[in-house]
Amino acid sequence: MRWGIFLFIFISLLSLGNFAYAFPEINNLYVQSQEIWLGETETIFLNCTDDNGSAISGVYADISTSTALFPGNSFLSDANSTYCLAISTAESSNFNKAGTFDVITYCENELGESTNSSISFIVSNLSIEISDMASPIYIGDIAEVSLFVKKDGNTITSNDVSFSMFINNEARSFASQPYYDFEKGWVLRFEINALVSAPSILSISADYSGAKVSIDKAVDIISPLDFSITDIDEDWVSSGDTITATLKATYRGTPITILEDYISVRLDSTKVDIFDISSSSTSNAYDLAFELPSLSAGRHKLKIDFDDNSHTVQDSENIIYVISASGVIFSDTGNHKVDLIFDSGSLRKEVRTDISGKYSISFPPDDYNIQVKDDFAVLDIFDADIDAFEDPIKYQSLYTTHVGGISGEGVFYYALASELDYLSANIKIKYDSAKINDISSIEVYACNSWNTGNRKCNSEWTIIPSVIDSLRKTATISDAVIGAAYIVGSKDSLSLGAALEKVSYNINEDIRITGLSQDSAKDIVPDAILNASIEATAITASSVSDSKGLFSFNIQNPGVEGNYTLLVELSKDPYISSQKQIIFEVVKSKDVSVVSSDTVRLNLGESSEVQFLVINTGEADLSNISISLKNIEDSYYQMIYPETIDILKKSEEIPVIVYFIIPENATVGITSASFEISGIGFSKGHGFVMNILPLRNESIDTVSVSSDTSETLSSFDIFPSIGMPTGQSLQIIAQSGAIYLAVFAFISISTALLFRKRRLTTLYDQELRKINKQLIFDIRNNMLQTIKTKQSMVSRKEKKPVKTKKRKKVLKN
Numbered sequence: 001m002r003w004g005i006f007l008f009i010f011i012s013l014l015s016l017g018n019f020a021y022a023f024p025e026i027n028n029l030y031v032q033s034q035e036i037w038l039g040e041t042e043t044i045f046l047n048c049t050d051d052n053g054s055a056i057s058g059v060y061a062d063i064s065t066s067t068a069l070f071p072g073n074s075f076l077s078d079a080n081s082t083y084c085l086a087i088s089t090a091e092s093s094n095f096n097k098a099g100t101f102d103v104i105t106y107c108e109n110e111l112g113e114s115t116n117s118s119i120s121f122i123v124s125n126l127s128i129e130i131s132d133m134a135s136p137i138y139i140g141d142i143a144e145v146s147l148f149v150k151k152d153g154n155t156i157t158s159n160d161v162s163f164s165m166f167i168n169n170e171a172r173s174f175a176s177q178p179y180y181d182f183e184k185g186w187v188l189r190f191e192i193n194a195l196v197s198a199p200s201i202l203s204i205s206a207d208y209s210g211a212k213v214s215i216d217k218a219v220d221i222i223s224p225l226d227f228s229i230t231d232i233d234e235d236w237v238s239s240g241d242t243i244t245a246t247l248k249a250t251y252r253g254t255p256i257t258i259l260e261d262y263i264s265v266r267l268d269s270t271k272v273d274i275f276d277i278s279s280s281s282t283s284n285a286y287d288l289a290f291e292l293p294s295l296s297a298g299r300h301k302l303k304i305d306f307d308d309n310s311h312t313v314q315d316s317e318n319i320i321y322v323i324s325a326s327g328v329i330f331s332d333t334g335n336h337k338v339d340l341i342f343d344s345g346s347l348r349k350e351v352r353t354d355i356s357g358k359y360s361i362s363f364p365p366d367d368y369n370i371q372v373k374d375d376f377a378v379l380d381i382f383d384a385d386i387d388a389f390e391d392p393i394k395y396q397s398l399y400t401t402h403v404g405g406i407s408g409e410g411v412f413y414y415a416l417a418s419e420l421d422y423l424s425a426n427i428k429i430k431y432d433s434a435k436i437n438d439i440s441s442i443e444v445y446a447c448n449s450w451n452t453g454n455r456k457c458n459s460e461w462t463i464i465p466s467v468i469d470s471l472r473k474t475a476t477i478s479d480a481v482i483g484a485a486y487i488v489g490s491k492d493s494l495s496l497g498a499a500l501e502k503v504s505y506n507i508n509e510d511i512r513i514t515g516l517s518q519d520s521a522k523d524i525v526p527d528a529i530l531n532a533s534i535e536a537t538a539i540t541a542s543s544v545s546d547s548k549g550l551f552s553f554n555i556q557n558p559g560v561e562g563n564y565t566l567l568v569e570l571s572k573d574p575y576i577s578s579q580k581q582i583i584f585e586v587v588k589s590k591d592v593s594v595v596s597s598d599t600v601r602l603n604l605g606e607s608s609e610v611q612f613l614v615i616n617t618g619e620a621d622l623s624n625i626s627i628s629l630k631n632i633e634d635s636y637y638q639m640i641y642p643e644t645i646d647i648l649k650k651s652e653e654i655p656v657i658v659y660f661i662i663p664e665n666a667t668v669g670i671t672s673a674s675f676e677i678s679g680i681g682f683s684k685g686h687g688f689v690m691n692i693l694p695l696r697n698e699s700i701d702t703v704s705v706s707s708d709t710s711e712t713l714s715s716f717d718i719f720p721s722i723g724m725p726t727g728q729s730l731q732i733i734a735q736s737g738a739i740y741l742a743v744f745a746f747i748s749i750s751t752a753l754l755f756r757k758r759r760l761t762t763l764y765d766q767e768l769r770k771i772n773k774q775l776i777f778d779i780r781n782n783m784l785q786t787i788k789t790k791q792s793m794v795s796r797k798e799k800k801p802v803k804t805k806k807r808k809k810v811l812k813n
Helices: 002-020 707-715 727-734 738-757 763-796
Strands: 025-031 035-037 041-049 056-064 069-074 082-088 099-109 114-124 126-133 142-151 162-167 170-172 179-181 185-191 200-208 211-219 225-232 242-251 263-267 270-272 274-279 285-291 298-307 312-321 323-328 339-343 348-352 358-363 366-373 377-386 393-398 411-416 424-430 443-447 462-464 467-469 474-477 485-491 494-500 504-506 511-519 529-534 540-544 550-555 562-571 578-587 592-595 599-603 607-616 622-630 637-641 644-648 653-661 669-679 682-693
Touching (some): 025 114, 041 114, 056 082, 126 200, 142 200, 225 298, 225 312, 348 358, 366 393, 494 562, 494 578, 511 529, 592 669, 592 682, 599 607, 607 622
Parallel strands (some): 035 114, 504 578
Antiparallel strands (some): 056 099, 099 114, 162 170, 162 200, 179 185, 263 270, 263 298, 274 285, 323 358, 339 366, 366 377, 377 424, 393 411, 411 485, 424 474, 443 462, 494 511, 562 578, 669 682
């Protein structure tokens, strides 16, 4: 029982709690207008609140018609928690429909709890359609148009509708009050009292219950008398041409006969004589033939008047006197066809030349874009004002021509007559990449002084701005200069072949540079500039290659010993220049001169001293000099002094003494011999003649000597010739025996006195004096030793005869 009471109380409290809980609530739901016209905007308003204090998270609406549903349309809110939703029925809107719109609005709080409410509104459509209208409308008539005005497809017949009318936006008044006819609808009447421009647009508007609807219709408003030029057989004409105009005349649609007396013709203000008028093949029309007067090229007005005494009317048409354009496009002999295109925007005329470049075409004067094109290049001339065209364009197409210094093929030249006025010009040139060495550096080169006769640039080829299309193999020059020649390519490289005659030069010796100027294909490049310089000096020189590309010129010697780098540069526009470095050295010259007799003459068995004077004629000191004879048997001579020279200073001279000994068994004759001298960095040969003569007939006294003495003599077989006996000569004589002691003494004293008196001026004389002094002492000792030996031999042995040996002694001064 107690538990039952508790359960009842709990359920009661829970029920009370549910009764106090509040959901979101929609208040003041309404539409701005219950009914609107199609194209207008409807607005829905409402208030959404939550008494429990929960925030409103969203207000939206689902909108539906009889054929469509548009869910989730959100409302906008203001500070007073008023929400609104604007619904447009304009043409661009999804709601551009007539009919009833049902709207369910929703209000939702932050807990996801919501409430809804419904409302509806009507969209009506006002329409207008023309049911009947006469056409054409003749000037002076009262015209009538009938139409229906409908709301949602239902015809409006009440006088609540009002109308307004316009023809070509010009307001027109009604001839009478509009009225409703149950068969035609609303009938509107209006008067046309003047000719209006054709075609004419009739605009009618209907206003009903705040809505307005309009309709437009094209109408023909014409004169009751219709006279027109229906055709002209030639639109483009020239002075003296005969043309035919086709005429037609009607009154309210009924044809009128046209007689020559009814017609007069003028071209601008010039009267034109009629040749003939006759019925045309066209129904109810007449052909009028007449000759055109002489007028300037351009547009002219053809005026034809009709006057049958009852009606007067005029019609006109434009005819164009054309330009006769002709010429020869090529500036020299042509060899292919070229297309010329004239385009004014409204007119395009084309002509192709024959193979020699001749063309002829007619077109009206106007502003034209002109295009000249062939398989190699295209010239576009923009906005050319043409009122005459007498051979004003010249073109030279040298599509296989090469230009020195540019790797490419094809020269293209354009020229325009000064009377051709134009805005700008572009040139597009095709190129063959196989003819270009460096396709990564393709440029367009221009010559502003091109000679079409000798096909040569009289100035320099210069690089100009261009757009290179490597895919299509074209180069485009914008705002091109007309009167210039163009070629597409890359700069060719010069090839410099330069050399020196040798790698080592003496001080003050001329340095000569020679070589050949060529391009990358090894073709000769004449008139190329050579600039040479020696690095680390201020020495320069220059020259120009000749017509065969050859050059040869000198550059100053630095004049100081050392290694040098010669830099030679070859240049010529527009080639890429070429350089070459050549290493050479400058040294002091090493040279000697040898002065001696041209011929050495000796008889068999004779000997003689011969002097060869060696002079240092070079610019440097010489060292480690060796001396030898060539083409003479080694046994025929001995070097007396010196056999070698350690150093020979610049301009110094040293005599070299050679002692010649000709054996009796030598071959008689003349031999070409050479005195050879060499050292570090030089060698020299001095030629002379060795003439060996037969034995002389006369002889000198024989000297009997012992075998020992004979051996002694053979060991001293040297007789230098300096104009007096030497110590060695005296020693030999002394060794012959004591009987010659007196002679030796005399000669020794004489020799000593001679040396005393003689001025020793050379190193050789000084050295010789030392040698002879030593030899005199050696002779004295040898003689004493010889005497003692002979005395000892006589005391022990019998004296035996000794065979004597004859020896010729020839002392030559």
